[in-house]
Amino acid sequence: MIREVIRILNPYESGKSAEYLKKGLVVLCSNENPYPPHPAVIEAIEEELSRINRYPDPDYGELKEAISEYLDVGIENIAVGCGASDVLNNVCVAVLDVMDVVTIPIPSYTMYAILAMLRDASLNFVEYPYYQIESEDIIDKSRGSKLMFLCSPNNPTGNTIKDLEDILSNFDGLVVLDEAYAEFSGKSAVDLIKDYDNLVIVRTFSKFFGLAGLRIGYAVSGNLELIEGLEKIRLPFCINNIAVRAAVAALENLDYYVRIRDKIVESREKLAKEIEKFELLEVLPSEANFLLVRVKEKTGLAKKLEKEGVAVRDVTGLMGLEGEHLRITVGREEENKALIEALKRILE
Ligand SMILES: Cc1ncc(COP(=O)(O)O)c(C=O)c1O
Numbered sequence: 001m002i003r004e005v006i007r008i009l010n011p012y013e014s015g016k017s018a019e020y021l022k023k024g025l026v027v028l029c030s031n032e033n034p035y036p037p038h039p040a041v042i043e044a045i046e047e048e049l050s051r052i053n054r055y056p057d058p059d060y061g062e063l064k065e066a067i068s069e070y071l072d073v074g075i076e077n078i079a080v081g082c083g084a085s086d087v088l089n090n091v092c093v094a095v096l097d098v099m100d101v102v103t104i105p106i107p108s109y110t111m112y113a114i115l116a117m118l119r120d121a122s123l124n125f126v127e128y129p130y131y132q133i134e135s136e137d138i139i140d141k142s143r144g145s146k147l148m149f150l151c152s153p154n155n156p157t158g159n160t161i162k163d164l165e166d167i168l169s170n171f172d173g174l175v176v177l178d179e180a181y182a183e184f185s186g187k188s189a190v191d192l193i194k195d196y197d198n199l200v201i202v203r204t205f206s207k208f209f210g211l212a213g214l215r216i217g218y219a220v221s222g223n224l225e226l227i228e229g230l231e232k233i234r235l236p237f238c239i240n241n242i243a244v245r246a247a248v249a250a251l252e253n254l255d256y257y258v259r260i261r262d263k264i265v266e267s268r269e270k271l272a273k274e275i276e277k278f279e280l281l282e283v284l285p286s287e288a289n290f291l292l293v294r295v296k297e298k299t300g301l302a303k304k305l306e307k308e309g310v311a312v313r314d315v316t317g318l319m320g321l322e323g324e325h326l327r328i329t330v331g332r333e334e335e336n337k338a339l340i341e342a343l344k345r346i347l348e
Contacts, residue, residue, distance in 0.1 A: 020311040026338045028329040029313040033210030038256045044249035066251040079230035082238040084204035084217035094229040100146035106320030112149040135163035139170040151178040156327040158286025168196040183208035185287035193222035209250045214243040268330045295324035308342035
């Protein structure tokens with residue numbers, strides 16, 4: 001009954017943050033924001049609870065207005081969705097026909113391949129060690145592609161894309177730039193949407209704004225035909241009232257989230273130095289809220305850490321990544337300390 005592609009599909013391996021939290025582990029596996037929401041966000045959620053008998057605004061005007069102010073783009077440049085994952089899927093639905101070629105530099109976020117496969121697209125993986133994309137090379141290897149997925153900062157390597165404009169000027173298809181972690185790097189390509197019609201940027205409230213549990217994402221593009229298409233195909237009312245109110249309240253309290261971000265970035269640098277002290281471990285430079293750690297000799301370290309009460313993401317075996325690697329979310333100070341103590345117990 002079901003389509004062949006769905007029968008053979010390897011489903012996305014979601015982080016098990018909820019399960020680990022229940023077990024009482026220190027959870028550093030899903031790149032979540034470890035800090036609580038601003039009190040105004042909680043207040044907005046509580047207020048909205050009494051109105052859940054009503055449907056949301058079908059156009060999400062209030063949410064788009066708040067995003068438009070945040071990024072200094074027009075409301076007509078924004079399409080929304082139920083998390084960045086939903087928006088990425090909508091882009092694929094809007095753009096891809098059967099056997100269209102999709103270029104995916106790897107190692108990167110595994111959902112891109114799944115979403116493209118679901119459109120019966122043809123996948124063109126191009127491997128760059130630790131996602132050091134060479135613009136001339138990717139331009140060459142993506143000729144004829146309808147779409148290219150880029151991620152900056154990239155999950156799981158943590159680095160940002162250089163020479164984006166070079167790629168945008170020379171690639172004939174659509175560049176989908178995933179900026180899920182952009183606020184942690186202080187770098188964004190949003191300004192480029194007015195110059196490049198073939199750019200759509202996908203963003204989320206799950207990371208910097210710490211609303212992973214509420215599911216709010218959006219796309220920003222200067223290509224109004226694409227934005228209109230994305231708005232047309234998203235399911236009606238896909239973002240609930242509570243999520244909308246929370247997202248708007250978060251944007252109204254940007255200072256708080258900037259302070260948290262600065263704290264996370266500071267902790268990231270401190271944590272990287274601590275991890276580097278272990279001879280077995282190498283930390284890749286990161287501009288996100290997580291670190292990619294190479295384990296120099298096969299150790300099965302993620303499993304051992306779990307036994308010691310700390311959950312990290314084992315990205316060993318991820319396409320485009322050679323050897324054992326862990327992706328570790330930067331947590332609160334005490335969580336990072338628990339990780340270092342666990343590493344000491346295992347490795348010293
Ligand atoms: C690169 C990247 N894009 C998108 C997402 C999905 O974000 P959302 O929670 O908004 O669906 C994630 C989540 O981990 C991610 O790492």
